[in-house]
Amino acid sequence: MELFRATEVVKDYAGHRALNKVSISVAEQSVFGLLGPNGAGKTTLIRIINQITAPDEGELFFQGRKLKSTDIQYIGYLPEERGLYKKMKVGEQALYLAQLKGMSRHDALRNLKKWFEKFEIQPWWNKKVEELSKGMQQKVQFVTTVIHEPKLLIFDEPFSGFDPINANLMKNEILQLKAKGATIIFSTHNMASVEEICDHIALLHQSQKILDGNIFDIKDRYKRGIFEIETPDTEAVSLFSQNGFSLIEHDLHGNRQRIKFQKATDQSNNELLQKLMGKLEISAFREVIPSMNEVFIQVVQQANQKN
Amino acid sequence: MNKALLILKREYLTRVRKKSFVILTLLVPFLFAGMTILPAWLAMQDDKEERTIAVYDGTGIFLGRLESTDYTKFHFIPQDEYAKIKEDIRNSPFYAVLFIPPNVLTANRAQLFSDKQVTIDVKSMVAGKLGTILENDKKKQVIDQSGLPDLEEKLAATKTHINLETIKIDQQGSAVKSSTELAMAVGYAAGFIIYMFVFIYGTMVMRGVMEEKTSRIVEVIISSVKPTQLMFGKIVGIGLVGLTQLLFWVIIGGAIVAGVQSFVGGGEVTTLEQSQNLMSTSGVAIEAATAEQQNMALEIIDMIGNLNLPLIFGSFLFYFLGGFLLYSSLLGAVGSAVDHDEDAQQLMLPVTLPLIFSIIILFPVVKNPEGALAFWASLIPFTSPVIMMVRVPFGVPVWELLLSMGILLASIWGIIWVAGKIYRTGILMYGKKVNFKEIVKWLFYHN
Numbered sequence: 001m002e003l004f005r006a007t008e009v010v011k012d013y014a015g016h017r018a019l020n021k022v023s024i025s026v027a028e029q030s031v032f033g034l035l036g037p038n039g040a041g042k043t044t045l046i047r048i049i050n051q052i053t054a055p056d057e058g059e060l061f062f063q064g065r066k067l068k069s070t071d072i073q074y075i076g077y078l079p080e081e082r083g084l085y086k087k088m089k090v091g092e093q094a095l096y097l098a099q100l101k102g103m104s105r106h107d108a109l110r111n112l113k114k115w116f117e118k119f120e121i122q123p124w125w126n127k128k129v130e131e132l133s134k135g136m137q138q139k140v141q142f143v144t145t146v147i148h149e150p151k152l153l154i155f156d157e158p159f160s161g162f163d164p165i166n167a168n169l170m171k172n173e174i175l176q177l178k179a180k181g182a183t184i185i186f187s188t189h190n191m192a193s194v195e196e197i198c199d200h201i202a203l204l205h206q207s208q209k210i211l212d213g214n215i216f217d218i219k220d221r222y223k224r225g226i227f228e229i230e231t232p233d234t235e236a237v238s239l240f241s242q243n244g245f246s247l248i249e250h251d252l253h254g255n256r257q258r259i260k261f262q263k264a265t266d267q268s269n270n271e272l273l274q275k276l277m278g279k280l281e282i283s284a285f286r287e288v289i290p291s292m293n294e295v296f297i298q299v300v301q302q303a304n305q306k307n
Numbered sequence: 308m309n310k311a312l313l314i315l316k317r318e319y320l321t322r323v324r325k326k327s328f329v330i331l332t333l334l335v336p337f338l339f340a341g342m343t344i345l346p347a348w349l350a351m352q353d354d355k356e357e358r359t360i361a362v363y364d365g366t367g368i369f370l371g372r373l374e375s376t377d378y379t380k381f382h383f384i385p386q387d388e389y390a391k392i393k394e395d396i397r398n399s400p401f402y403a404v405l406f407i408p409p410n411v412l413t414a415n416r417a418q419l420f421s422d423k424q425v426t427i428d429v430k431s432m433v434a435g436k437l438g439t440i441l442e443n444d445k446k447k448q449v450i451d452q453s454g455l456p457d458l459e460e461k462l463a464a465t466k467t468h469i470n471l472e473t474i475k476i477d478q479q480g481s482a483v484k485s486s487t488e489l490a491m492a493v494g495y496a497a498g499f500i501i502y503m504f505v506f507i508y509g510t511m512v513m514r515g516v517m518e519e520k521t522s523r524i525v526e527v528i529i530s531s532v533k534p535t536q537l538m539f540g541k542i543v544g545i546g547l548v549g550l551t552q553l554l555f556w557v558i559i560g561g562a563i564v565a566g567v568q569s570f571v572g573g574g575e576v577t578t579l580e581q582s583q584n585l586m587s588t589s590g591v592a593i594e595a596a597t598a599e600q601q602n603m604a605l606e607i608i609d610m611i612g613n614l615n616l617p618l619i620f621g622s623f624l625f626y627f628l629g630g631f632l633l634y635s636s637l638l639g640a641v642g643s644a645v646d647h648d649e650d651a652q653q654l655m656l657p658v659t660l661p662l663i664f665s666i667i668i669l670f671p672v673v674k675n676p677e678g679a680l681a682f683w684a685s686l687i688p689f690t691s692p693v694i695m696m697v698r699v700p701f702g703v704p705v706w707e708l709l710l711s712m713g714i715l716l717a718s719i720w721g722i723i724w725v726a727g728k729i730y731r732t733g734i735l736m737y738g739k740k741v742n743f744k745e746i747v748k749w750l751f752y753h754n
Contacts, residue, residue: 085518096313
């Protein structure tokens with residue numbers, strides 16, 4: 001089921017088009033990665049989803065109907081540049097932000113208590129925000145983002161500013177929220193985390209969407225027939241310099257030869273394997289799937305060359 | 308609860324609970340009272356130091372006529388002693404030595420020697436006494452020479468003091484006793500208070516917007532509420548803080564005035580009598596003077612009653628809120644457009660310039676509340692909150708007042724629209740050096 005959809009969204013700023021006919025569709029209870037180089041238009045799109053700014057063209061749908069201004073209570077937003085009122089007490093502030101999202105004071109208090117206990121941050125309740133370390137402030141901010149149990153969560157670079165332990169904690173929280181039914185839009189430059197938690201991605205570049213799809217499909221789409229085999233046959237390298245293969249690299253690992261090559265023809269993996277089996281002893285055979293990082297760089301570079 | 312109301316509540320409570328606000332609100336009336344009452348009270352305190360002045364009278368006409376006062380005694384000495392004391396005044400028991408030369412009647416001069424700087428009170432008291440005695444002698448001589456009967460009484464009767472009453476004919480044609488001084492005082496005070504509050508609380512709105520922008524919390528907040536709600540809650544919340552402070556100042560100030568009146572009131576009459584005792588021995592004069600003062604007090608009360616108090620209070624509230632709304636929206640927009648304090652100062656100046664201008668022309672307007680400057684400045688919405696308020700106690704034609712209010716309301720509406728546009732773009736704009744050209748561009752953004 002689809003929770004959110006944007007169609008052909010256009011946004012212009014004085015002489016500069018920030019978004020050019022961008023459409024995305026976010027499935028319910030999934031993690032949607034919004035990727036792209038700096039200045040591609042991610043933040044603009046996120047602000048449009050949050051109704052901070054209005055699109056010049058295009059339409060937005062939430063749960064199958066048009067997005068309404070009251071829907072902001074179903075959305076939780078953690079912006080990339082985070083901040084809280086420095087002079088305000090932690091508890092009071094969390095309560096205030098929860099009420100601004102439309103929660104009653106009573107419900108907000110109950111949920112806050114739960115989250116503060118979960119993160120073991122109850123002792124901070126009466127502290128001023130400026131007394132907390134940056135990491136502690138991030139935790140408080142995370143709580144204020146999810147406190148109203150939003151259906152749609154938008155995280156912009158959620159792990160920046162966290163140490164690896166807390167970053168991992170946050171990652172697990174995000175996956176738990178998804179397991180409980182939340183839908184998440186996740187914007188980041190950190191491709192490793194994209195592979196870990198995203199189900200679907202859209203890649204924005206120069207105000208346009210240039211790639212969209214399920215993360216496994218995309219990786220499949222960008223594999224280039226590169227394989228890695230291991231063989232005890234030390235003479236095997238010569239085989240990959242011809243026969244339509246192109247040898248990428250090889251090295252001797254003890255008594256085993258490790259060879260990385262690109263297949264030439266449109267043969268399937270099984271055909272390739274059969275062909276190789278007749279010629280040499282195979283200890284390991286693996287297709288090299290590109291990482292999201294490689295896909296990202298390749299796609300953006302291709303787009304740049306086109307221009 | 309309505310979200311704008313939530314914001315308003317936070318803006319109000321966080322400021323009202325601040326220690327600095329509580330201290331300022333409670334302390335300023337006392338400071339102000341201290342600053343005005345203390346010097347007056349000190350000035351009223353007589354010099355209570357006992358002094359003895361040695362007098363060498365070269366003429367012989369002052370002996371027995373130079374009367375000692377409660378704290379200053381005159382002690383007449385012969386010539387040889389005078390020379391001795393003058394030599395060594397430091398070790399003499401006298402505060403000073405007065406030398407009256409034989410030719411004092413023609414030269415009009417005498418000398419007061421002291422090892423210290425003689426105080427102004429002593430100096431004027433001695434000079435006054437000598438002068439009065441000599442003047443009386445001369446007058447008596449003239450009267451005696453003229454031979455006219457009852458001349459002294461006739462001369463005394465020529466002393467004249469004009470008490471000019473100002474009476475205003477109001478629109479119904481009935482005469483109302485007015486006080487120019489009172490209208491000036493009320494107008495000046497009202498105009499100045501509006502200026503001060505608009506400036507202080509307008510700047511507070513600007514700082515509040517900047518705080519939200521620089522701490523980056525604004526993006527979270529406007530993902531929950533509309534920027535206009537945030538701006539509205541902030542401006543109204545801070546405006547209420549200003550009204551709260553004003554209310555406390557009026558209450559505390561009123562209590563202080565009442566307290567001082569009941570405390571000093573009784574004593575004042577006696578000191579007044581004392582001082583009059585010094586000036587004149589005539590009991591009739593005192594009675595006349597006190598009667599006149601009672602009259603004046605009654606008249607002032609009468610004239611306060613004749614000021615259109617409901618109109619003045621009503622206009623004050625209107626221009627107070629109107630001026631605040633106008634300038635705080637503009638200053639809020641300034642706060643949204645900048646990242647740093649220095650840039651804020653730069654953009655703030657042109658915005659607050661009309662306000663500063665209105666305080667500069669405050670005095671000319673008070674002096675001539677019907678002049679062209681006063682007229683135009685009380686219609687222009689950027690100066691009218693201060694200037695029209697200065698004019699209201701003098702009485703302003705109804706159409707002028709209504710026109711001024713109408714223009715102000717329309718301008719507030721327009722300014723809020725413009726400020727809202729700037730605000731919505733500005734709060735999300737970082738790292739850009741903003742100038743007016745840039746801001747004008749924002750007005751045409753589609754948010």
